[in-house]
Structures are given as structure tokens and as C-alpha cells.
Amino acid sequence: MVASGHPKPKSNSAIAVEKLRELIFAGILPAGSNHLESELALRLGMSRTPVREAALTLEAQGLVQVQARRGVRILPISIRDMEEIYDVLTALESMAAGQAARQNYAEEELQELQQTIVDMEDALDREDREAWAAADDRFHKELVRLGGNGRVATIVALMADQVRRARAVTLYLRPLPLKSNADHRGVLEAIITGDAERATRIHSAHRSASKKTLMQLLKQTKLHML
Amino acid sequence: MVASGHPKPKSNSAIAVEKLRELIFAGILPAGSNHLESELALRLGMSRTPVREAALTLEAQGLVQVQARRGVRILPISIRDMEEIYDVLTALESMAAGQAARQNYAEEELQELQQTIVDMEDALDREDREAWAAADDRFHKELVRLGGNGRVATIVALMADQVRRARAVTLYLRPLPLKSNADHRGVLEAIITGDAERATRIHSAHRSASKKTLMQLLKQTKLHML
DNA sequence: GCATACATTAATGTATACGTTGTCAAGAAT
DNA sequence: ATTCTTGACAACGTATACATTAATGTATGC
Missing domain, CATH: 1.20.120.530 (GntR ligand-binding domain-like)
Known part of the structure; x- marks a missing residue:
């Protein structure tokens, strides 16, 4: 086996979590803004399913809030x-x-x-x-x-x-x-x-x-x- | 408006979280046991999708662990x-x-x-x-x-x-x-x-x-x- | 002119179908 | 007899199609 870095086959769901975190921390998704699942899915080049799962994970981490029909809201920090x-x-x-x-x-x-x-x-x-x-x-x-x-x-x-x-x-x-x-x-x-x-x-x-x-x-x- | 209890139309995903929590706390899903998504979906009378989302939520809460191809594992407490x-x-x-x-x-x-x-x-x-x-x-x-x-x-x-x-x-x-x-x-x-x-x-x-x-x-x- | 009711629409929630991949077992070779 | 290989199967991950529902805009009636 080659000693190269992990050949890790990350799931799209995990990738979505990473990418969304990056977008949030970089301020590209600004605090307080709302984003539709389909919009994020398009941006990340995958379907709504993994994006939805990622949104749930990030909600549990306190970074976003998923609101019915209003997309995922990037939580502001007061x-x-x-x-x-x-x-x-x-x-x-x-x-x-x-x-x-x-x-x-x-x-x-x-x-x-x-x-x-x-x-x-x-x-x-x-x-x-x-x-x-x-x-x-x-x-x-x-x-x-x-x-x-x-x-x-x-x-x-x-x-x-x-x-x-x-x-x-x-x-x-x-x-x-x-x-x-x-x-x-x-x-x-x-x-x-x-x-x-x-x-x-x-x-x-x-x-x-x-x-x-x-x-x-x-x-x-x-x-x-x- | 009648003062009766909330006519809340809870989503199946939320219902799945509640039901699974009950099953875990009641010991019906014992600590350490594994359960396939399809099995749980059948038991709860819904499709895999809301069950999967519920499992992710419960994983974030530290109650279960979702393992690829081994279903959701009810986490034991050491x-x-x-x-x-x-x-x-x-x-x-x-x-x-x-x-x-x-x-x-x-x-x-x-x-x-x-x-x-x-x-x-x-x-x-x-x-x-x-x-x-x-x-x-x-x-x-x-x-x-x-x-x-x-x-x-x-x-x-x-x-x-x-x-x-x-x-x-x-x-x-x-x-x-x-x-x-x-x-x-x-x-x-x-x-x-x-x-x-x-x-x-x-x-x-x-x-x-x-x-x-x-x-x-x-x-x-x-x-x-x- | 304003309010209310209805229709339209758009986005979520859910189901289902399909592709992918790890697991397990059976058989062959050493 | 043990181990390695191979193949089938089964479960997950993902895409997509569909149902549900709330919001918005328009039309109508007062």
C-alpha cells in the first residue's frame, strides 16, 4: 500500500457540511441570510438530499436554522x-x-x-x-x-x-x-x-x-x- | 379560536425523533443494538427518508451512531x-x-x-x-x-x-x-x-x-x- | 377603497427508485 | 485444513418525482 494520504471516500453529505461551514466562516453566506435548499444544492453541485442532511447537522451544531419554506438561515450572533x-x-x-x-x-x-x-x-x-x-x-x-x-x-x-x-x-x-x-x-x-x-x-x-x-x-x- | 391543544401538524421527521427517543428510553431498542433504517421505517410506518433525518438528529444528540451498512447503533453508556x-x-x-x-x-x-x-x-x-x-x-x-x-x-x-x-x-x-x-x-x-x-x-x-x-x-x- | 376569499405558485417534506459499495459466504488452490 | 479469491446480495447514499402546504397576488364584494 502506498503511504500517501487517506484515500478517504467522503460522502457528499460530509462534503456539504465542510463546504457550507467554509462558506459561513468566510462570510460568503452572511449571518442572517436565508438560502433555499435547491439554491445551495446547485451551488455545491449535488442534489437536495445531502444538502438537507448537512443543514440538519449544522443546525444541531448551532450554526444555522432550518425554517419551513424559508430555507436555511445563517444564525447571527448577538x-x-x-x-x-x-x-x-x-x-x-x-x-x-x-x-x-x-x-x-x-x-x-x-x-x-x-x-x-x-x-x-x-x-x-x-x-x-x-x-x-x-x-x-x-x-x-x-x-x-x-x-x-x-x-x-x-x-x-x-x-x-x-x-x-x-x-x-x-x-x-x-x-x-x-x-x-x-x-x-x-x-x-x-x-x-x-x-x-x-x-x-x-x-x-x-x-x-x-x-x-x-x-x-x-x-x-x-x-x-x- | 378554540383553546384546545395545539393542532400542530408535526412533520414525520419530528415524529420519528420522538418515537425513536421513546423506544430508546424504554429500552425497547437496547443499548448496543443495531437497527437497519428500513426496519425502523417499517416499524414507524413511514419511509426511510424521515427516519434517516431523525437518526442524524439523534446522532447529533449523542444517543445513536449511524454506521454505513450497519444501521443505527444505540450507543451504550460506559x-x-x-x-x-x-x-x-x-x-x-x-x-x-x-x-x-x-x-x-x-x-x-x-x-x-x-x-x-x-x-x-x-x-x-x-x-x-x-x-x-x-x-x-x-x-x-x-x-x-x-x-x-x-x-x-x-x-x-x-x-x-x-x-x-x-x-x-x-x-x-x-x-x-x-x-x-x-x-x-x-x-x-x-x-x-x-x-x-x-x-x-x-x-x-x-x-x-x-x-x-x-x-x-x-x-x-x-x-x-x- | 378596502377587506376578504380564492387561486396560483413555489418551496419544503416525503416517497421511491437506482447506483454504489461493503460484507459474507462459498469454493478453489496451496 | 486454512486462506485467499470471487461473486452475489443487501444496505446505504443519492437523485428524482410527487404530495403538501404556506405565502402571495388578484379579483370580487361590500
Whole structure:
């Protein structure tokens, strides 16, 4: 067998999910807009059936809403939505940080987490906001993975998707998150030393601060819908 | 307009979701079993299409898994699954308790929560485990509602579904949860007095204790799969 | 001139037919 | 006897045709 990449025969339904997600995240299907199933099917070059199934999947993920006779509606994200999302992330990630600390990981198992912090610092030096955001995503994802709770990882990934949609707008509005890295290092150290309570506390404070900053930003700039 | 119940013309797809959920919770479709789409369609008296859509919905809810050529598999719940689920519930409900305390609810707005506690006490007096479980469900659901975060409510409802599946087995194995009610009253009082930190702490301890009890029970009785 | 009722239409919801593919078993070869 | 191959079958994935239903526009009556 050739060692090439997966010869994965993806179903059209799965392809539709991917493509629609891309279209939504790229803003080509703008928040609040409605799209007929037949229109999307035409655009994706397949029949309505797999598109319909993809729409159901995306609805379960909270990205769209399927309305009878009005097509699939790309859900907008209000300030209140962002508040809810950040609170869920705060609760679950903080718990994950604590659980990670309880696992007694060897330092080498924490290399990826450490690397994301280094990458964030590098990005900050270069004032590269995109790179910082990408590394920040990796940090939070890895943190949750280390927590060892698959359901938490799934839920957090869903919520993080929503945050990412909003970031297109918010990333360049806020000041560079210089303070964040102290928090990240603190969480890492707490995990290394096995101090679960401290890991939870630091991360919770970190998320709360992020939320506060973002909320103020959204309210100031009157970006009530994304 | 007559004040009778909704003349709701539910779609077959929605009906299929309901019926399949009932069949799963009743154990008629046992955990771990596989069922062909055509078989389920025949049983529900409709074509494969709405059944397929229902299966996708239930898959997103974590109740089943659709495997190519092997039909829909009713997902079993392992001890590890229950542990993950309880941890998610602990984190989100505890936060909800704190948020509820911050809302400065008038006492009349907390009547339903109070009523569930009364009902639990009544059920305990009568040693009616089913009634206790039903009231306990209402307590947790109402608590989360009072927290005011819709996403938390949705996620908790999903997780609570899974717990309910397992309860058919566990409800009659464990001792009557006499101690629970002190916790419930404590949470209620903390919400009334607006002590968010206390509400969170008490509820978190309550959920942790419940988890511990359940875990021991499951391991002792060697009920590794449900 | 406005409101109401009806007809038309367009989009969803559902059924069905068909192509595709993995599975399983039977038989042959080693 | 075991393993590999091959072929048939069965179930899913997808397309398409059809039924259902709600929205819209028009016509008619008050």
C-alpha cells in the first residue's frame, strides 16, 4: 500500500457540511441570510438530499436554522450569544484545566501546550494578530484535550467555532492581548505542579477577563449583530 | 379560536425523533443494538427518508451512531461516559446556580424551584423513588433555567437525557438520597440571598457527591455497560 | 377603497427508485 | 485444513418525482 494520504471516500453529505461551514466562516453566506435548499444544492453541485442532511447537522451544531419554506438561515450572533458562549467556555475549560493538573502529565506530554504559548509570544512580538489567534486556539484546544473529557472537548469545539466567526470582526479592534500570556504560563505551571485548584482559578480568571474585554468592545462599537 | 391543544401538524421527521427517543428510553431498542433504517421505517410506518433525518438528529444528540451498512447503533453508556457526563453537569449547573443567585429573583419567581424541593421531600417520605427522580429532574432543569443561559440549558438537557437512561438501572440500587435535600435547600437559600459564590459551591459539592456515589455503585455492581 | 376569499405558485417534506459499495459466504488452490 | 479469491446480495447514499402546504397576488364584494 502506498503511504500517501487517506484515500478517504467522503460522502457528499460530509462534503456539504465542510463546504457550507467554509462558506459561513468566510462570510460568503452572511449571518442572517436565508438560502433555499435547491439554491445551495446547485451551488455545491449535488442534489437536495445531502444538502438537507448537512443543514440538519449544522443546525444541531448551532450554526444555522432550518425554517419551513424559508430555507436555511445563517444564525447571527448577538452580544448576548457571545456572553453565553464565553460563560460556557469559562466553566468547561476551567474544569478541564483542573482535570489536566490532576493527571500528573510528564513534561514532554505538555510540549504542545508549551509550544502554543511560545508561538503566541512570537506572534505578539511580530504584532501578528492572525498568528496569535491561531496559536491561542491551539492552546485552548490542547488544554481541553489534556483535561481528558471527550464531551467537554466536543462542546468547547462547537462554542469555539462561534467565537471564531465573531473574531473576524473583533480581532483587529481590541488591543494586543499582552496580559494573556502571563495567564497561559500560569495555567501551564499549575498543570506541571499538579495544582488543580490553581489551574482552575487562573484559567477562570483569564476567561472572565477576556469576556469582559470583548463585551465592552462589542457594546462600544455597537456591533450588535455579527 | 378554540383553546384546545395545539393542532400542530408535526412533520414525520419530528415524529420519528420522538418515537425513536421513546423506544430508546424504554429500552425497547437496547443499548448496543443495531437497527437497519428500513426496519425502523417499517416499524414507524413511514419511509426511510424521515427516519434517516431523525437518526442524524439523534446522532447529533449523542444517543445513536449511524454506521454505513450497519444501521443505527444505540450507543451504550460506559462508566467512563457517566463520569464525563457528571463532570459536565457539575461545571455547568454550578455556574448556573451562581448566575441565578446574581439575578436578584423575587421569591415568587423561585416558587417552582421551591416546589420541586417540597415534592422531593414528599417523595422521600413515601419512599417513592420514581417521584423523587422526577422532582429532582425538575429541580435541576429549573435551576438551569433560572441561570438564564440558554446554551447551558440545552447542553444540560442533553446530558440529563443520558443520565435518565442509566437511571432505570441505578435508581433502585442506591440508598434513598436523604442528604440531597439539605443541599437543595442550601442552593435555594443562596439564590434567595444573592450569594452567588455559595450557590456555586454548594451545588458543585452536591453534584460531586452524587457522582462519587454513582461511580462506586456502578463499579461495585459491575454494570460496565448500560 | 378596502377587506376578504380564492387561486396560483413555489418551496419544503416525503416517497421511491437506482447506483454504489461493503460484507459474507462459498469454493478453489496451496 | 486454512486462506485467499470471487461473486452475489443487501444496505446505504443519492437523485428524482410527487404530495403538501404556506405565502402571495388578484379579483370580487361590500
